[in-house]
Amino acid sequence: MATPYKLPPDLTIAIERSILYPEETWYCLAIFLFVVGCFQWGSVLHSKLAKRRQPTKSVDEESTSATTTARHGYSLRNLPLAAVNVYRVVAYRWTLELGNYTLNMAEVFVTLGYISLLITWTFINTTNLEGKKFDITYWSNRAGLLAASQFPLVTALGTKNNLVSLVTSISYDKLNYVHRVMARSCFGLLLIHAGSEIYNFIYFDAALHETWLRLGITALVTLGVLCIVSLRPVRAEAYEFFFYTHFVAVLIFLVGAYFHTHAVHGSFWIWPSFVFWALDRFIRAVRVVVFNHSYFGFKRGSGTMDATTELISDDLVRLRLRRPRHFHWSPGQTAYLIMPSVSTLPFEAHPFSISSIDSTLFSSEANEEGTENGEHSTKPRGAAYWKELVFLINVRGGLTKLLKQVAADKKTVKAFVDGPYGPSPDLGAYDTSVLIAGGSGITNILPIFLSVIEAVRNGSSNCRRVVFIWAIRDTDHLHWIEDALYRVHELAPSSLNVSIQIFVTRENIARRESDSMKLASQDQSGGNDGILAATWLKIEAGRPDVKAILKDEVSWASGRMSVSVCGPQSLSRSVRHALRFPVSGPSSILHGGPSVTLYSESFGYA
Ligand SMILES: Cc1cc2nc3c(=O)[nH]c(=O)nc-3n(C[C@H](O)[C@H](O)[C@H](O)COP(=O)(O)OP(=O)(O)OC[C@H]3O[C@@H](n4cnc5c(N)ncnc54)[C@H](O)[C@@H]3O)c2cc1C
Incomplete structure (x- = not known):
């Protein structure tokens, strides 16, 4: 009787971790979004409550120095407010100028934080059972799956009607920056995945004839094209070119990524992207029809909204x-x-x-x-x-x-x-x-x-x-x-x-x-x-x-x-x-x- 094939222990652990760590990355992101949401909505609530406060002092209409309340001099009671203002200045008004690019510190923090998160979860616990650090078996596939796990969020952040915007009360156009940062970081991770597989996967040449690998390579190349086409100079000079290339390239990328990850049972990270995208399009289409119904022949008076x-x-x-x-x-x-x-x-x-x-x-x-x-x-x-x-x-x-x-x-x-x-x-x-x-x-x-x-x-x-x-x-x-x-x-x-x-x-x-x-x-x-x-x-x-x-x-x-x-x-x-x-x-x-x-x-x- 043939004994069943047992995976080497290192590989078993590596597979377990490449399934677990993308999930843990998601927990980190969910906690971060939750905290941001609490601050944002807390601030909205605070504004609503502050609105109820009745004005205490009337102001002379002619006065040029109208204030609502008199200043009471130095007070340590204002310390929390001072801290909030320091945060606002540092996060949103201090900027990093890189040529034509201007990033505020909040954007810098999000960018560095996100890249650090991905790198940490890719390379953490990669010492093998023999004590060799950064064993490629541990992080090569993990990098690929970690990147794949990010695409539902990347897609959601690129749409106009998205849950993240609702949870954090940050507008879709501000979130678009995060969409690009995430997509480019994931591209970096996929390059790590591809490079290490070429180096380490002994059957790589043979597998090149197989569809799952070809689709993976196609997806990677397409994402690379997307990263270039979405650079600001291209968007500024040829927005429509960017827009339509983006549309087609995303489709190719997601289809390729779906079938490539399907081979390692990871495609459940990809298909939600199609759902988010379709939902956004559906909401937009409904809006266009409802708000422009006179053009769609539902009512008399066609053209009254010209x-x-x-x-x-x-x-x-x-x-x-x-x-x-x-x-x-x-x-x-x-x-x-x-x-x-x-x-x-x-x-x-x-x-x-x-x-x-x-x-x-x-x-x-x-x-x-x-x-x-x-x-x-x-x-x-x-x-x-x-x-x-x-x-x-x-x-x-x-x-x-x-x-x-x-x-x-x-x-x-x-x-x-x-x-x-x-x-x-x-x-x-x-x-x-x-x-x-x-x-x-x-x-x-x-x-x-x-x-x-x-x-x-x-x-x-x-x-x-x-x-x-x-x-x-x-x-x-x-x-x-x-x-x-x-x-x-x-x-x-x-x-x-x-x-x-x-x-x-x-x-x-x-x-x-x-x-x-x-x-x-x-x-x-x-x-x-x-x-x-x-x-x-x-x-x-x-x-x-x-x-x-x-x-x-x-x-x-x-x-x-x-x-x-x-x-x-x-x-x-x-x-x-x-x-x-x-x-x-x-x-x-x-x-x-x-x-x-x-x-x-x-x-x-x-
Ligand atoms: C949230 C928001 C609000 C805006 N409000 C106004 C406004 O009230 N008045 C106003 O004059 N402009 C506004 N703009 C800018 C306006 O959308 C663009 O100037 C316009 O779309 C340019 O069209 P175009 O084909 O002539 O541009 P092009 O000459 O092709 O490009 C000029 C610039 O517009 C950008 N652009 C082109 N098409 C789009 C698009 N479909 N979506 C986003 N950016 C695009 C390009 O990246 C480029 O930077 C707003 C932009 C945004 C993002």
């Missing part, structure tokens, strides 16, 4: 469409627009911030009832910021360039909407809010500004001072939001100190005028005189000195302060730098200074 376009400056298109019936959004959120008649490829979906606000307060009916300060506007109402979806679209090189041609003729286009996506900062708990926009970044900041006014009016916000700063190239750009600014002025309650500061950066004006000179009287363009002459608006030439402005605001404020910024990278960078130590440092907090939270939107993944 979008109107207009070229409001050389490089900016305003696109407006009626709000789909069930579509609701919050300030700062994004929607994807699909415009098959404009785009080169039929399913191109491009993200744009919704510049309008989902509120009735700013609607004309509400406005006609009267205003807080008794004034009635005599201004013509240009662009609506309610009841419809408004997008301000910067002209770049692809779809947006084609859209510019359409907008130049004021044509209407079929626009399918998918969304809303992304976070909406809840500023209700802040005593002071500083909102900074650069150019078309106004599309993100304006609805946030309007929502602060609304929240203070309806008593759901503690805000006592809001500072709105907008840097534009030309005074003409004020037209874009003139209507909304008038309404802000009309509707702002007296308890709220509103400061509107416009900075005109156009070179010839900046050269002609001294930095602080008001431009209203110099404006010869005719159309702008009204808003330029308004006394409730400060217009200056030159770039805003965000460092000085924020330092001033922090020195006056106490309690909680939010700073939101959207615009060019350079503007976001200046704001981030301005809010480091000492402005937002422990000493400021211990002396009763405000606890500062920064919200930054950069209109890009990278």
Whole structure:
């Protein structure tokens, strides 16, 4: 009778560990996500509770130094808050600049932490029974299975509707960075797996004829291509090329990986990726159909949701469409627009911030009832910021360039909407809010500004001072939001100190005028005189000195302060730098200074 073949003891242990360690890696990741989720949701809850706190001190509307609570000098009771602020500065405002890449310390920590985790679980306990360290039998296959085990998470993080975003309350576009880091780290692990197998697997040449190995090699090569194609320069220069290559390559990779891991009973790590991907697509498809039903013939009135376009400056298109019936959004959120008649490829979906606000307060009916300060506007109402979806679209090189041609003729286009996506900062708990926009970044900041006014009016916000700063190239750009600014002025309650500061950066004006000179009287363009002459608006030439402005605001404020910024990278960078130590440092907090939270939107993944 033949004795059954017994695996060598080292191999038995190696197999056991290559099954166990990917699971343990998952436990580590799950704990990490849980902790992050607790902090994030704890912070959301804290904001909600803080909102209930009633303001204690009224503020003179004319005052330029409005604060909610007086500073009480040095107090050790502020120590926990000081610690939170130190964490915010170190994690999100300290950055590592690598050429064009800017990573904040939180991203650096996640990257290094994740790579360390993978390396640790690959090479831990690899001493064989004879005492030889790093025995290849122990870590070669383990590296492959460990990488395979990560792909459900990698896939989930790359989708727009994902559970991780829900658990951690971190928006999908911020998680996209982690998606790329994880995929590239796993590629590294798979290279270790492949290299060590080529070196160690004595039947490698013979196995090359077998499908499972060929599919494994195909998957590895495809993932390598994906890693190259997803580098930022490629995404920036040829987004559609990246997008479609990514789509096809992911499919090839996952199919290859499924059959390759099937040979070692590891394919259960791969198939969930298909489920997550399909679920995301399904949710998006349902949204597109529900929000754009008039195009799908479910109701009469087909085409009533066509979008109107207009070229409001050389490089900016305003696109407006009626709000789909069930579509609701919050300030700062994004929607994807699909415009098959404009785009080169039929399913191109491009993200744009919704510049309008989902509120009735700013609607004309509400406005006609009267205003807080008794004034009635005599201004013509240009662009609506309610009841419809408004997008301000910067002209770049692809779809947006084609859209510019359409907008130049004021044509209407079929626009399918998918969304809303992304976070909406809840500023209700802040005593002071500083909102900074650069150019078309106004599309993100304006609805946030309007929502602060609304929240203070309806008593759901503690805000006592809001500072709105907008840097534009030309005074003409004020037209874009003139209507909304008038309404802000009309509707702002007296308890709220509103400061509107416009900075005109156009070179010839900046050269002609001294930095602080008001431009209203110099404006010869005719159309702008009204808003330029308004006394409730400060217009200056030159770039805003965000460092000085924020330092001033922090020195006056106490309690909680939010700073939101959207615009060019350079503007976001200046704001981030301005809010480091000492402005937002422990000493400021211990002396009763405000606890500062920064919200930054950069209109890009990278
Ligand atoms: C969350 C978010 C919100 C945004 N909001 C606005 C906004 O309110 N107004 C605005 O003008 N722009 C906004 N953008 C940027 C806008 O999506 C791109 O400028 C636009 O898609 C460029 O299209 P294009 O074909 O003309 O670009 P191209 O000339 O092909 O590329 C220009 C840049 O846009 C990026 N890009 C191109 N296509 C896409 C896409 N489908 N998804 C993501 N990035 C892409 C490229 O990587 C490149 O960096 C936002 C981007 C994001 C991620």
